[in-house]
Amino acid sequence: MKGKIEIDQELCKGCGLCIQVCPKKQIEFSDALNKKGYYPASFKERDRKTTEKLECTGCALCAIQCPDVAIEVYREEKEQSTTAKKAAPTDE
Amino acid sequence: MKKVFARPESLKLTPFHYCPGCGHSIIHRLVSEVIDELGIRERTVGVPPAGCAVLAYNYFDVDMAEAPHGRAAAVATGIKRVRPDLVAFSYQGDGDIAAIGTAETIHAANRGERITAIFVNNAVYGMTGGQMAPTTISGQVTTTTPLGRAPLRDGYPLDLSEMLGIAAGSVYIERTSVSSPKWINKTKKAIRKAFMVQLEDRGFSLVEILSPCPTNWKMTPVQSIRWVEETMMTIFPPKVIKDVA
Amino acid sequence: MSETKEKKKDKKLMRGSHVLGEAAIRAGCRAYFGYPITPQNELPEYMAEQFAQMPDAVFLQAESELASINMVMGASIAGARVMTSSSSPGISLKQEGISYIAGMELPAVIVNMMRGGPGLGNIAPAQGDYFQATKGGGHGDYRLIVLAPAYGQEIADMTRQAFDLADKYRNPVMILGDGMLGQMMEPVVFPDPIDPAQLPAKPWTLTGCKGRPSRIIRSLWLDVNREEELNWRLVRKYEAITAEVVDQEMYLAEDAELIIVAYGTAARIAKGGVQRARAMGIKVGLFRPKTLWPYPSEPLARLADQVDEIIVFEMSTGQMVEDVRLAVEGRCRVSFYGRPGGVVATPEEISRVISSTHHRAHPKKVAGGRASGGSRLTVVG
Numbered sequence: 187m188k189g190k191i192e193i194d195q196e197l198c199k200g201c202g203l204c205i206q207v208c209p210k211k212q213i214e215f216s217d218a219l220n221k222k223g224y225y226p227a228s229f230k231e232r233d234r235k236t237t238e239k240l241e242c243t244g245c246a247l248c249a250i251q252c253p254d255v256a257i258e259v260y261r262e263e264k265e266q267s268t269t270a271k272k273a274a275p276t277d278e
Numbered sequence: 279m280k281k282v283f284a285r286p287e288s289l290k291l292t293p294f295h296y297c298p299g300c301g302h303s304i305i306h307r308l309v310s311e312v313i314d315e316l317g318i319r320e321r322t323v324g325v326p327p328a329g330c331a332v333l334a335y336n337y338f339d340v341d342m343a344e345a346p347h348g349r350a351a352a353v354a355t356g357i358k359r360v361r362p363d364l365v366a367f368s369y370q371g372d373g374d375i376a377a378i379g380t381a382e383t384i385h386a387a388n389r390g391e392r393i394t395a396i397f398v399n400n401a402v403y404g405m406t407g408g409q410m411a412p413t414t415i416s417g418q419v420t421t422t423t424p425l426g427r428a429p430l431r432d433g434y435p436l437d438l439s440e441m442l443g444i445a446a447g448s449v450y451i452e453r454t455s456v457s458s459p460k461w462i463n464k465t466k467k468a469i470r471k472a473f474m475v476q477l478e479d480r481g482f483s484l485v486e487i488l489s490p491c492p493t494n495w496k497m498t499p500v501q502s503i504r505w506v507e508e509t510m511m512t513i514f515p516p517k518v519i520k521d522v523a
Numbered sequence: 524m525s526e527t528k529e530k531k532k533d534k535k536l537m538r539g540s541h542v543l544g545e546a547a548i549r550a551g552c553r554a555y556f557g558y559p560i561t562p563q564n565e566l567p568e569y570m571a572e573q574f575a576q577m578p579d580a581v582f583l584q585a586e587s588e589l590a591s592i593n594m595v596m597g598a599s600i601a602g603a604r605v606m607t608s609s610s611s612p613g614i615s616l617k618q619e620g621i622s623y624i625a626g627m628e629l630p631a632v633i634v635n636m637m638r639g640g641p642g643l644g645n646i647a648p649a650q651g652d653y654f655q656a657t658k659g660g661g662h663g664d665y666r667l668i669v670l671a672p673a674y675g676q677e678i679a680d681m682t683r684q685a686f687d688l689a690d691k692y693r694n695p696v697m698i699l700g701d702g703m704l705g706q707m708m709e710p711v712v713f714p715d716p717i718d719p720a721q722l723p724a725k726p727w728t729l730t731g732c733k734g735r736p737s738r739i740i741r742s743l744w745l746d747v748n749r750e751e752e753l754n755w756r757l758v759r760k761y762e763a764i765t766a767e768v769v770d771q772e773m774y775l776a777e778d779a780e781l782i783i784v785a786y787g788t789a790a791r792i793a794k795g796g797v798q799r800a801r802a803m804g805i806k807v808g809l810f811r812p813k814t815l816w817p818y819p820s821e822p823l824a825r826l827a828d829q830v831d832e833i834i835v836f837e838m839s840t841g842q843m844v845e846d847v848r849l850a851v852e853g854r855c856r857v858s859f860y861g862r863p864g865g866v867v868a869t870p871e872e873i874s875r876v877i878s879s880t881h882h883r884a885h886p887k888k889v890a891g892g893r894a895s896g897g898s899r900l901t902v903v904g
Binding site: 319320321322323325332335336338339340341342343344345346349352353354355356357358359360361364365381382384385 | 553554556581583585586587589590591593594595596597598599600601602603605619620623627729730731732733734737738739740741742743
């Protein structure tokens with residue numbers, strides 16, 4: 187399963203909880219301040235051109251934990267719909 | 279790729295004023311997701327408290343009415359009694375619901391008001407700057423317990439949810455947490471169930487949610503979610519306190 | 524059937540509290556929240572009994588005055604014509620909610636059947652809550668519309684008026700009575716009942732955001748400029764209320780050289796005193812404010828130009844007298860006679876106050892009596 191996330195860097199307050207919960211350790215703090223003066227979270231794989239090498243699975247744990255609803259999660263649509271359902275964000 | 283996680287419709291695209299790592303906005307999102315999923319956005323009225331979450335009315339895209347400190351259960355009762363077709367929920371902090379509003383909350387529960395209370399327990403008065411709350415745990419340092427809460431002087435942490443469980447009119451009371459994705463998912467299920475109890479016209483429902491306050495706890499967000507799990511949960515264990523079948 | 528016969532048929536003999544309850548229901552009130560306190564329990568009991576027969580009506584005995592006023596707030600937010608009632612100590616507890624209701628600009632009707640105070644005081648009729656009722660009562664810059672009935676019929680009429688004014692101005696309205704008014708049985712003709720469904724829609728209520736943007740009802744304005752804006756907007760509203768609502772009764776005032784000012788139960792006693800003093804040949808009249816806020820300052824000022832002295836009679840140590848002095852602005856002498864603590868003066872007592880005041884002003888005309896016991900007659904200005 188391949189996925190990716192988009193972080194709204196202006197909504198992010200750099201709390202770092204997403205970095206803490208990411209099972210693939212694919213989120214880091216940005217080097218640049220946002221307009222509010224925080225170092226926002228940044229998706230390490232955001233510039234990856236092909237999905238082949240993505241570590242991100244779109245598990246959405248980061249988005250679930252994010253206090254600022256700053257993360258949107260995308261996931262590759264699988265042929266086998268059962269596995270896709272299993273990884274749905276609201277499921278345990 | 280398909281978008282699998284995005285902002286719920288019932289949550290406005292307004293940046294939260296909450297501190298980095300605050301649990302309030304996670305809980306706002308969960309309540310909004312439940313409102314969306316139950317399809318009740320257009321008949322819901324929310325009643326935020328006095329406290330950090332007083333500005334909740336800026337975030338929820340449903341009708342919202344501010345209540346005086348501690349009185350949300352009474353305001354929600356007034357709304358629900360004259361318009362039983364509406365869905366009324368209160369959103370209250372620990373000082374609001376378990377100190378100044380204890381009487382209103384216990385009696386609303388005991389009457390079995392068809393309202394849903396979201397009770398955010400972060401063991402401290404947040405907006406006023408970190409004073410001792412009814413749920414401050416023994417030994418916890420706050421601005422008004424500089425040497426730590428001493429129960430013989432300051433009283434013991436109050437378990438309001440257990441008290442509400444005793445009230446005959448309460449139907450569903452559960453304590454959860456937003457300290458990890460696992461707990462957040464459990465919290466969402468509990469909120470959904472609490473709203474369902476109201477939709478089924480069965481009585482009073484409440485979800486108490488242990489929530490980090492890194493600023494007033496003087497911790498990093500990561501330390502604060504650990505403190506919820508390692509310390510708060512020993513005093514306020516997450517569990518279903520009451521679930522009348 | 525002739526009109527007079529019809530009137531007679533419609534006339535009902537009821538105690539004041541029941542009159543108020545019946546008038547509220549006829550005004551479309553379908554929600555009542557309260558907490559027991561003497562001397563007004565007959566009102567919630569009446570509401571409970573009547574609403575028990577009305578499936579669309581809500582009666583709820585709350586756990587406290589705090590809870591009941593906040594339930595009133597909720598019901599008003601959801602669009603209902605709603606009422607609560609209490610007596611002095613209970614009204615003190617409601618002040619928090621009343622301030623919010625005023626700040627949120629919500630309509631609500633609040634009844635205070637005043638009793639002796641301060642503190643727990645007693646359960647006898649008194650007028651010690653005038654300041655609390657007319658000067659805001661709770662925190663912040665706001666006013667209630669305060670109606671002061673003196674007769675059973677007026678209770679019926681003013682209760683209807685209270686609900687109409689509350690809706691029209693989105694402002695809490697207080698009906699200020701006392702235990703005597705609440706208990707007294709009098710014949711009353713009620714206005715025709717209103718069907719709440721026929722009342723004009725309120726475009727600001729919270730009833731779910733179906734087909735419109737979501738709404739917020741609040742009193743918190745962290746931006747000081749917006750809070751100031753709200754305060755001035757309230758002032759403009761209060762000015763409009765003052766222009767429309769001020770009301771008073773004048774009795775034997777045309778040729779009066781002396782005026783007694785009193786409201787509510789005190790005004791009925793004063794009226795008896797005026798009648799007795801007139802029989803003695805004293806040209807005295809009664810000025811009875813029917814609205815305590817807004818206060819009928821202008822008509823009273825005009826009267827002050829005509830008379831030698833104004834006597835203010837209150838069942839308190841002197842509260843309304845301050846508004847009288849402000850209205851009169853030194854045009855004439857203002858004196859005060861008070862019986863606080865639940866003591867009910869007699870008309871004879873008031874006639875003695877009138878005659879002694881008249882004697883002081885005109886020593887040769889009439890021999891005056893002396894005021895009684897624990898009371899106090901002060902001369903101001």
